[in-house]
Amino acid sequence: MSLAQLALLALAVPFAGIALIVAAGRHPNLRETATFATAITLFFIVLSLAPAVLAGERPRAVLFEMLPGLDLALEVEPLGWLFAAIASTLWVVSTAYSIGYMRGNQEGHQTRFYACFAAAIGAAIGIAFAGNVLTMFVFYEALTLVTYPLVTHHGDEEARRGGRVYLSYLIGTSIVFLLPAVIWTWLAAGSLDFRVGGLLAGQLESGTAAILLALYMFGIGKAALMPFHRWLPAAMVAPTPVSALLHAVAVVKAGVFAVVKVVVYVFGVDSLAALGGAEWLTAVAAFTIVAASVVALAADNLKRRLAYSTVSQLGYIVLAASLLTPLAVAGAALHLVAHAFSKITLFFVAGAIYTAAHKTLVSQLDGIGRRMPWTMGAFTVGALSLIGIPPFVGVVSKWYILQGVVQAQSWVAGAALLASTLLNAAYFLPIVHAAYFKEPTGEPHGEAPLPMVIALTLTAAGTVALFLFPGLPLAFARSVAGM
Amino acid sequence: MSSLSPHFPALLVVVPLISAPLIVLMRSGLAGWIASLGVAIAALAMAGSLLAQVLLEGTISYAMGSWPPPWGIEYRIDAMGAFVALLVSLIAFFVVPYCRRSVLAEVGEEREYLFYALLMMCLCGLLGMALTGDAFNLFVFLEISSLSSYALIALGRDRRALTAAVRYLLLGTVGATLYVIGVGMLYLATGTLNFADLAPRLTALEDTRAVHAALAFITVGIGLKLALFPLHAWLPGAYTYAPSAVSAFLAATATKVSIYVLIRIYYSVLGPRFVFADLPVGELLIALSVAALFIASAVAIAQRDLKRLLAYSSIGQIGYITLGLGLATEAGLAASLAHVFNHGISKGAVFLVAGMMAFHLGSTRFEALAGVGRTMPLASFAVALGGLSLIGVPGTAGFARKWLLVSAALEAGRPWIAAAVLLSSLLAVAYVWRFVECAYFSEPPEPVAARAPVPLSMMGPALALTALVIAAGLHASPVLETAAAAAAGLMEAGR
Numbered sequence: 001m002s003l004a005q006l007a008l009l010a011l012a013v014p015f016a017g018i019a020l021i022v023a024a025g026r027h028p029n030l031r032e033t034a035t036f037a038t039a040i041t042l043f044f045i046v047l048s049l050a051p052a053v054l055a056g057e058r059p060r061a062v063l064f065e066m067l068p069g070l071d072l073a074l075e076v077e078p079l080g081w082l083f084a085a086i087a088s089t090l091w092v093v094s095t096a097y098s099i100g101y102m103r104g105n106q107e108g109h110q111t112r113f114y115a116c117f118a119a120a121i122g123a124a125i126g127i128a129f130a131g132n133v134l135t136m137f138v139f140y141e142a143l144t145l146v147t148y149p150l151v152t153h154h155g156d157e158e159a160r161r162g163g164r165v166y167l168s169y170l171i172g173t174s175i176v177f178l179l180p181a182v183i184w185t186w187l188a189a190g191s192l193d194f195r196v197g198g199l200l201a202g203q204l205e206s207g208t209a210a211i212l213l214a215l216y217m218f219g220i221g222k223a224a225l226m227p228f229h230r231w232l233p234a235a236m237v238a239p240t241p242v243s244a245l246l247h248a249v250a251v252v253k254a255g256v257f258a259v260v261k262v263v264v265y266v267f268g269v270d271s272l273a274a275l276g277g278a279e280w281l282t283a284v285a286a287f288t289i290v291a292a293s294v295v296a297l298a299a300d301n302l303k304r305r306l307a308y309s310t311v312s313q314l315g316y317i318v319l320a321a322s323l324l325t326p327l328a329v330a331g332a333a334l335h336l337v338a339h340a341f342s343k344i345t346l347f348f349v350a351g352a353i354y355t356a357a358h359k360t361l362v363s364q365l366d367g368i369g370r371r372m373p374w375t376m377g378a379f380t381v382g383a384l385s386l387i388g389i390p391p392f393v394g395v396v397s398k399w400y401i402l403q404g405v406v407q408a409q410s411w412v413a414g415a416a417l418l419a420s421t422l423l424n425a426a427y428f429l430p431i432v433h434a435a436y437f438k439e440p441t442g443e444p445h446g447e448a449p450l451p452m453v454i455a456l457t458l459t460a461a462g463t464v465a466l467f468l469f470p471g472l473p474l475a476f477a478r479s480v481a482g483m
Numbered sequence: 484m485s486s487l488s489p490h491f492p493a494l495l496v497v498v499p500l501i502s503a504p505l506i507v508l509m510r511s512g513l514a515g516w517i518a519s520l521g522v523a524i525a526a527l528a529m530a531g532s533l534l535a536q537v538l539l540e541g542t543i544s545y546a547m548g549s550w551p552p553p554w555g556i557e558y559r560i561d562a563m564g565a566f567v568a569l570l571v572s573l574i575a576f577f578v579v580p581y582c583r584r585s586v587l588a589e590v591g592e593e594r595e596y597l598f599y600a601l602l603m604m605c606l607c608g609l610l611g612m613a614l615t616g617d618a619f620n621l622f623v624f625l626e627i628s629s630l631s632s633y634a635l636i637a638l639g640r641d642r643r644a645l646t647a648a649v650r651y652l653l654l655g656t657v658g659a660t661l662y663v664i665g666v667g668m669l670y671l672a673t674g675t676l677n678f679a680d681l682a683p684r685l686t687a688l689e690d691t692r693a694v695h696a697a698l699a700f701i702t703v704g705i706g707l708k709l710a711l712f713p714l715h716a717w718l719p720g721a722y723t724y725a726p727s728a729v730s731a732f733l734a735a736t737a738t739k740v741s742i743y744v745l746i747r748i749y750y751s752v753l754g755p756r757f758v759f760a761d762l763p764v765g766e767l768l769i770a771l772s773v774a775a776l777f778i779a780s781a782v783a784i785a786q787r788d789l790k791r792l793l794a795y796s797s798i799g800q801i802g803y804i805t806l807g808l809g810l811a812t813e814a815g816l817a818a819s820l821a822h823v824f825n826h827g828i829s830k831g832a833v834f835l836v837a838g839m840m841a842f843h844l845g846s847t848r849f850e851a852l853a854g855v856g857r858t859m860p861l862a863s864f865a866v867a868l869g870g871l872s873l874i875g876v877p878g879t880a881g882f883a884r885k886w887l888l889v890s891a892a893l894e895a896g897r898p899w900i901a902a903a904v905l906l907s908s909l910l911a912v913a914y915v916w917r918f919v920e921c922a923y924f925s926e927p928p929e930p931v932a933a934r935a936p937v938p939l940s941m942m943g944p945a946l947a948l949t950a951l952v953i954a955a956g957l958h959a960s961p962v963l964e965t966a967a968a969a970a971a972g973l974m975e976a977g978r
Contacts, residue, residue, distance in 0.1 A: 065960045067886060068967065072957070138877040145876065152924070160924045164916075171874075171912055175885075176905050183889045183901075 003052050003059035007074045007129050010045045010084065013038060014122030018115045025111035032099050035114050039092045042121070046081070046088045053081045054475055060131060070192060072138065073131030077194070078479040079264070079333055083257045084128035086340045090249050091121050093455045097348055098241040100451035104355045107239060112149060117245070119146040124250040127257065133182050133192040133199075133266065136258060140178075140222070143254055144170045150242045151235045162237035169231035170221045178219025181212055185266065194261065196482075198268015209267065209277035216262045217281055222255025223318055224311045226288040233307040240351025243303060248343035252310055253336055256317040260332050263321045264480065273324040285319035286416035288312065293423035300361050302350045305427060306343070312420060313339045313386065319413055320401045326481040328404020333477035334470075335397035338385065341462045342394055345382035348456035349375050352448035359442075362431055367440030369432075374453050376435045378460035383428035385463045388421055393466035400477075488536075491529045492545040492558040492614055495568065496624075498522055498529075499607035503600045512595030516583050519599045523579040526572035526610065534565035538968060544616070552616070553677035559616030561976075563820060563969035567743045568613040570827050574735040575606050577831065581944040582728045585838055588935075589726045590638045598638060602732070604631035609740045618666045618676045618752070621744065625662065625708070628740070629655045632733055636725040647720030654707055654717040661704030668697040669752075681752050689757050698758065701748055709741035711768075711805055712775030715798045722794035727838025730790060734797055735831030739823045742804055746819070749808075750973040759811035768809030773903045775802030780910035784917060789837050789847040789866070792914055793830065796873055799911070800826045803884050803904065812895050813974045818887035821966035825872070825880035825959075829952050833869035835945035836862050839937045852918070854927030862937070863922045865949040870915030872952050875908050879956035883963055 001009070017038030024030040052059070053076055063072040076084075098117070102110050123146055126139030144167070152163035186192055189199050204212065221228045235247055246252075263272065272278050289312050296308035316339070320332035352375045353359050353368065369376035385392030398417070405414045447453050466473065487494065502522045506515040537543060537560055545558040560568075582602070590598050608628025615621050633655065637648035670676055672693045673684040688694050703714070710718040718738075722730045749758045759765040776799055783795035804826070807819030837847050839862045844851045856863040872879035885904060892900035955962055 064958050066957060067883070068960050068963050134877075141877050145871070155924055160920060167912070167916070172909055175875075175908055175912075179885060180889055180893075180901060180905060183886065183893065187890060187893055 003049065003057060003076070004061035004074075006045055006049055007059050007076050008061045008063075010042060010049070011074065011122065011125050011129065013042045013045060014118045014125060017118040018122075021114045021118060022111060028110065031111060031114060032095070035095050035118065036092070038118060039088070039095050039121075042125070043088045043092050046084045049076055049081060050085070050472070053078060054479065062131075066134065066138070070134050070186070071132070072135050074129040074135070075131035075194065076129050078476040079257065079261060080128040080130070082333055082336060082473060082476045082480075083253060084125055086253065086337055087121055087124045087128065087250050090245060090340060090344055090459070093458050094241055094245040094344065096451045097244065097351070097455035100449040100455070101239065101241050101351050101355055104449045104452070105239070107153070109153065113153060113239070116146050116149045117242075120150065120246060120250055124254055127254045132194060133185060136261070137174075137178065137182050140220075140254065140258065141171075141174060143222075143251060144174070147242075147246055147251055150246065151238045153239050153242065154237065159237050162234045165234035166231045169228055173219050173221030173228050176219075177215045181215035181219050184212060184215070194265035196265065198264075198271045199266045201268040201271035204275065206275040206277055209272065209275045210280065213267065213272070213277050213281065216266070217259060217284075217318070220255050220258045220262070222251055223259045224252060224255065224288075224314050225284060225318055226291060226311075229288065229292065229311045232311055233304050236303040236307050240303070240347060240354060243307075244344050244347035244351065247307065248310060248347050249340045252314055253340060256314050256332075257336065259318050260321045260329070260480075263324070264329060269324045269326070269329060278322045278324055281322035282319060282410055282413055285315045285322055286412050289315035289319065289416045289420045290423070293420050293427065297423060297427045300363055302353070302360060302362050302365075303347070305362060306346050306350060309346075309386065309424070309427065310343060312424075313343065316401060316417070316420075319416065320404055323404045323408040323410055323413060325404045325407040326483050327400055327407050330477040330481040330483060331397055331400030331402075331404050333480045334400055334473060337466065337473045338393040338397040338463075341459055341466060342382045342385040342392070345378050345456055345459040345463065346386075348452065348459060349379040349382070352452045352456060355452065356448040357442070357445045364441070365431060366434050366438035369435035370440055371445055372447050374447060374457060376432070378456045379435070380432050381460040381463055383432060387424045387428060391467045392463045393470070394463070396467060396470050396474075488532060490545075491533050492543060492560055493547060495526060495529045495533070495572075496607055496611045496614060498525055499603045499610065503603040503607070506596055506600040506603065510596055512587070512592060512599070515596040515599030516579070519579045519582070519603055522603060522606070523572065523575040526606065527569075527576045530565065530569040530572040530610075533560060534562070534569050534965070537562050537565045538965065542972070553675050553680040556620050557616040557677055557679070558614045559679060560614055561969070562965065562972045563743065563746065564613045566820065566965055566969050567740060567823065568610055570739060570824050571606065571609045571613065571736045574732060574827060574831050577835070577944045577948045578728050578732045581731075581835055581838070581941050583940050584938045585728050585842060585941055586726060588842055589640050594638065598635070598726075601631045601635050604628075605635060605732070609736055612740050613743060616678050618669065618678060618681065619663075620676075622659065622663045622666060625659055625744070628737065629659060629708070632729075632737060635729045635733075636721050638729070639724040639726050641724045643720070644724035647717075647724045651717040651721045654714075658704045658707030661700045661707070665697040665700030665704060668693045668700065672697075678747070678751050682754060685753060685757075689761065694753070695762075698753060698762070698764070702745070702764065705741055705745045705748070709738045709745065709805075710798055710801055712771050712779060712798060712802060715775075715779070718798060719791055719794040722797065722834075723788060723791040727834065727841050731831050731834035731838060734793070734834050735827040738797065738801055739827050742801070742808075742819070742823060746808060746816070746973070750816075751976060755811060755974070765809045765811040768805050769900065772802040772806035772809055773900070775799055776806070776903060776907035777910065780907055780914065783914040784910065786914075786917075787849050789840070789849070789852060789918060790834070792917065793833055793837065796911070796914060797830055799907065800830070800873065803888060806900065806904070807888055807891060810891055810895050810897070810900070812891060813970050814887065814891035814894055816973060817963070817967040817970035818884065818891050820969050821887055821963050822884040824962050824966065825883055825955060828948060828955060829869055829872040829880050832945065832948040832952050833866055833873070835941075835948060836865045836869065839941055839945055842941060843934055843937050845934075849917075849921045850928065852921050853925035854922070856922035858927055859937070861942070861946065865946055866922070867915070867919055868949055869952060870918060872956065874911040874915055877956070878953065880952045880959070880962075882956055883959045887963070
């Protein structure tokens with residue numbers, strides 16, 4: 001099978017999985033087996049693309065012509081592979097987790113849940129492997145729509161309100177900012193293909209470049225750049241597996257992935273640096289990082305605190321991309337991976353606590369580390385990784401971003417990173433402290449169901465493994481940065 | 484067949500025209516339905532072959548009764564006319580099979596054969612308008628389609644259908660009268676009614692008051708028929724209370740053919756330079772269209788009945804079409820024509836599915852639709868998909884309007900029009916989500932005993948047309964390229 005066919009297959013597998021899941025809807029065990037089989041198949045397909053992509057091949061496949069002169073097309077390049085690899089790897093783990101969570105909490109509409117989940121992964125693969133801006137935009141919008149039923153899964157008034165915020169921010173930004181940006185690019189460049197060095201390189205004046213960049217950056221609402229971040233905490237009404245995979249991995253990573261992709265392949269790092277059109281972006285990202293950390297500090301609801309932590313961490317990636325130096329771009333790509341593994345662990349923990357102890361507030365977590373040692377151990381690992389302490393993967397990406405900061409001599413960025421590290425510690429470590437050193441309260445309980453514990457242990461172990469063996473993601477990240 | 488094909492322009496109109504009295508003579512609903520089905524299939528085949536022929540070989544001129552133009556009536560089929568004829572017959576092809584059970588339930592057995600006769604008359608009128616090259620002949624077809632549609636609307640089972648039909652009758656008659664007054668003035672000024680013959684003669688007469696008045700009469704008259712804001716008062720009631728199949732058919736075709744007439748008069752008769760450059764018709768259209776985009780869409784949000792909501796949505800969506808026309812550029816015209824087709828199939832699909840709900844639940848009011856996502860999952864999903872096309876989500880037919888209109892507005896150096904197009908689609912999100920939240924987030928009312936299940940003959944066409952909306956969104960090139968060819972042809976001829 002040719003590489004291009006493999007890329008098409010990667011896109012087709014999740015959608016074929018939907019059919020299997022729906023067909024097996026009445027038999028939960030069969031249905032979950034179908035999800036697992038789909039996830040594992042996808043994982044191996046994506047993995048099998050790695051050697052060729054690393055060797056410099058860029059498999060291309062055209063689905064069909066969508067608009068005159070504009071195809072719906074796929075192309076696998078290093079950054080996209082990295083995103084697809086994260087999404088497919090963590091889909092496997094989170095499927096195990098979902099089974100434990102959905103059954104443990106006796107949630108309804110499980111067939112719809114698994115089907116939409118598969119559709120969301122399919123859309124994420126479409127974004128990752130998009131061969132041009134139009135394809136990326138199509139799957140970006142699809143991702144918003146297929147995750148809406150997941151966010152509003154409970155179907156109550158709170159879900160409906162959360163869903164409204166979710167949709168209005170994501171659809172609103174993409175219609176009002178992103179779509180005109182795409183059309184403008186098409187009119188200016190006569191093409192929408194991603195190009196090494198930048199599709200728009202040499203075609204823009206500095207003023208228009210800044211406006212177009214702003215349309216893209218605020219248009220990609222999934223990157224949660226302030227002031228368009230409120231959908232992310234609103235989406236926390238979803239069941240926790242959704243928050244974990246979609247709002248730590250697929251959806252938000254689709255956002256920052258698109259940001260990096262636009263900066264690197266639409267504007268071009270060097271040409272944007274020459275135009276000086278990204279300085280404001282550094283400032284906005286720095287503000288987002290610090291402000292979101294401050295909000296996280298005050299949040300008592302654990303998922304809300306994690307959501308604002310995500311807003312802040314996404315800011316890291318946008319910040320790194322805005323620095324426009326090779327090391328910072330590599331850092332941005334690496335932080336996609338690092339944050340995904342660390343944050344999904346933390347969300348898994350939040351869901352495990354909810355399932356085992358029915359607790360949702362930070363203030364209720366006194367002494368919980370004694371009752372759920374595995375779970376809180378994993379939480380500690382995830383938190384330390386995000387603060388940026390070895391031996392966890394967070395320090396690797398932070399190291400690259402900091403080097404990029406020095407390379408770019410951007411002291412705003414440096415100050416924001418420093419402040420945010422302190423704030424990260426300030427909002428994560430008290431939880432760890434309370435969990436281990438305070439007396440437990442309330443009814444005694446044990447660990448969450450086994451599949452959930454296995455899942456969160458695996459992702460926590462992943463953060464260590466990626467610190468010890470960062471070779472593969474590092475190779476891809478350096479390839480993105482052209483190093 | 485090949486010996487018939489030169490006569491397709493005539494047959495496309497004559498076949499439905501003859502079928503109507505035959506259906507009345509047979510006095511049988513079933514026979515009427517079968518005859519209509521045959522006519523719809525034949526019309527689709529003929530319209531498709533005409534479009535292919537026009538795209539390959541250029542404009543076709545057909546002399547009715549072999550009387551050469553300009554003395555006889557000429558049927559002059561260019562890419563735009565064939566394109567609109569294809570839309571009309573395509574919608575008929577989906578609506579007629581759907582009619583059988585829907586009409587039995589909503590109109591009743593004793594008037595069923597009359598329904599099919601009227602539907603065929605309406606089809607004949609709409610196709611005739613798209614094909615004829617004669618201004619007065621066009622008026623005749625306009626009246627044929629209008630009179631039959633007044634009667635079709637009045638067949639709705641709600642008594643309010645009667646007032647809606649009378650209101651449409653009054654306003655529609657005013658519209659047709661204004662059109663014919665305008666045509667009369669052109670005839671007095673030039674002595675001809677043939678479009679191709681009128682155009683060169685009018686160039687010399689552009690400064691006369693008669694031609695200016697004719698333009699005003701025709702614009703307002705056809706504006707009434709196409710529901711150009713604020714001349715839309717007849718539309719919401721007509722679409723809400725008409726039988727479901729009629730709502731779908733008229734919403735998808737009637738206003739679209741009227742828009743075609745306006746474009747035809749502007750580009751092939753009066754000439755774009757006169758209409759848009761010498762006179763500010765374009766600015767007027769843009770102002771009214773933008774008002775429609777925001778006001779009609781905002782009113783749609785406040786509706787408590789799905790069909791009524793869709794009717795107000797239509798007024799807004801028509802605004803997108805007239806907006807592209809008002810831009811007076813080739814790209815804008817292509818955007819308009821593409822949206823004529825794309826909105827036609829989208830709105831047709833949603834109205835057909837809404838008809839399924841009316842059939843099963845007895846009403847399309849939101850109280851009745853509460854929780855319909857659970858009781859009618861397929862139909863609800865189809866309305867949601869059609870709704871996404873009204874919003875213009877990529878991957879649905881409606882996306883092309885945003886892409887083309889925004890490009891056309893930016894190319895014309897009018898970014899605020901692009902902004903209006905984009906911002907107004909946020910209102911579409913709001914009105915579509917009114918339905919989504921009603922269908923999926925509310926509890927169904929107490930179950931009414933033994934509701935009739937929706938028959939396959941309704942579900943099949945409705946879902947197939949919805950699938951076409953998605954297909955035309957993912958692979959939009961054929962429609963967009965045809966629209967672009969039609970626009971280029973008009974521009975070429977108007978020069």
